[in-house]
Amino acid sequence: MSQMELLKQNFIFRFHFCRPQQKISSPNSGDRNDESNLFRAEFGTSQQFCNDSCFGRFHWNRRKLYRAAAKIKGPPTLPIIGNGLLFMGDTTTIFKNILGILNDYPYDLSRIWLGTKLMFIVTEPEYLEIILNSPHCLEKEPLYRYARAVAGEGLFSAPVAKWKKNRKLISPAFNQKILDSFMGIFNEQTKIFLKILERKAGMKTVDIYHLVSAMTVDSLCESAMGIKVECQMHSTGMNHWMDTVMMITFMRMADLWYRYDFIFNMTKWSKILKDSLARLHQFTQNESSS
Template identity: 20%
Template sequence: MMQFIVLIAAILLLVASLYLHQKQRSFRQITSKMPTLYGIPFIGIAYEFINLSKFYERVSIGFDELQCLTGCIWVATTPVIVTVDPEIIKNVTSSPDFLNKSRDLYSHFHNGILNGIIVSPVKKWRADRKIISPFLSHSNIMSFFPLFNGNAKRVKQKLTNVVGCGEQNVLDILKAFGLQLSILTIMGLKMDEGSEEYNKMMDSFNILVNSMAKNSVYSAVGLSFLTETPLYRKTKKYVRGVVRSLIKENMNKLAESDKLEEYEESNQTLINLALKAMHQGQFTSTDVEIECFTMIAASYETSAIAVFSTLVMLSMHPEVQERVFEEIKSVFPDKVTSVEYDDLKKFPYLDMVIAESLRLAPPIPYIGREAVNEAKIRADITVPKNMQIVIPIYELHRRPEVWGPESKRFNPDNFLPEKIAKRPPCAYMAFSKGMRSCVGFRYADISMRVLLISVLRNLKFSTTFKFEDLVFMPRVTLSYKDEPKLSIELRNN
């Protein structure tokens, strides 16, 4: 019996080996034109990325080994093109042939609550984006300014309360208020920060994000089932229930309204647009749940980490922080009562600082595209349908071939107009690029700047954490292995 089992196993291994060999041969028209890392048969090089704290270091080493800005790697039995070449990135992100998201890179989003517009196939994405685009229109974002300012004031007050209390976990504060703002602008409902329901929701979001981060790595080697723990399943059920209850509240408001048109005029939140689409047969109730939750999760997480990274960089570079403060003070000599849209044009140096902070710590650290049809990525390379291309933005922003020999140093002068003009457009893409870039970029960018202007006018930040000790982790958004804690002082002028 044992001999029979061994024989069957040997035959299966032989068949699998022949299949893998044949598959590798079928991709030689691509791999012969670029350096390729094959790794271990049936595993590829995926095992090298299991240690999340070494993930970005390993990516950097991988490009050094390839000795090229574009190469091919085998992940299990799947070839994937990885590139930090700005010209290829431009071709991919601007091409209608690459409007699908990479199936493997975004597998962790397919959990029943986040697989909305972020990962939708191109046909569904086009239709759904048209439905929700009014929420992200310029005029609608302008209507959110009172909410952005209100959020900034609450964050400033919370931070003021811990002035002189030693180093604080500022990111938790930013996430808490960011989630509150997202629910308010997206669902039109106010959740009191600090309430039992609110704290439970925050904890659930953190569990969800951590589990998805592990899933994104484990799925590459066929071990995604390891993240399907009872806690993860319980958390997904709870979060889905919360979103359904928020939707129900809005549906009750709609039912109380005499006319749908009157309700729409008074409520331009995302939930309003989604319910309208459901009323018209364009969305199912599940679509409403998924799109609303996806937008909440994406907006609060990316905004919070972007603000935090900027504060961290300013804390580590006090001379830069003082220059930012003087710029803000020149516009608001006494205090910030309200930041309006026209005010945002008055802070060129702050904009440079934010851009440089997000260069070194991009909220979206990597993106992936998949060929809808056979397509060219450069003149001599045509990729087949369904070929996946990964763009590690974190590494792109640090490659010396793109940013010079001091590419890993914090230097806001990288974003002087004359330096921007000399770089390829796709050398910098903190919120991705092209038609499938971050849909909430304008929302995140404006809310972030309003918050930073308000906070930095009154408060001064410092830290004992060293810049060279920063280690980043590849979660759903960029995260820190050890989050720097920040000390806060009150400014007297």
């Protein structure tokens, strides 16, 4: 038997060992099958090598990030998912888990891993000042894309390029003189808010979320659009629609499955969100035209 035939049989045996589910023809069945099996074995080996190379290069390029993260304390991580289990469940569960992290790691700076993404928890005001004033921290978190579905690409959720352009255009409308002219509106709405709180004095617990939300809507609509909606004085459809939109938006951020559009669009929440947004837009159009 020639050296070439021995080499072919060696490759055929290795391929058969790695892929036992495929039937390999005997060496006597012809060179054509042997060459095909040889090619498959070489292709599989090359593909595995490429995968390993990409995986190794990915982590090698992030070695400085891993070194920095190792110096910061945080909860133990699991392979691949990191601390992802702490952020599964409803918003109440996730919020409790975040409070647990803050209690277990009461430092000015701590870290968590969401999959391959490193995130920092900052509680020191001096650190926050550095971050907020940095020109390298203007890009929005990818989770903001769920807010874009609700608020569009405004100052709150726009990408950096559009945000910079719009900010320059809108800055003159928020100079100090104009802001000072809104103080009367803010004071009036705050007084209404305090009167509502006085009525709830003596209650064991008070959920102020809806109260603060109504005050914010009243202040925003009257100052920015010149419209009095009086959400604090009486319950309106706008309160309900705003709360529904915010609830579904945060639910999509918190729930892994709802982050995928094709899954979310098949749920009842997609229809509720579209209906609430349509009613909100219709409400604002009617109020602004009246």
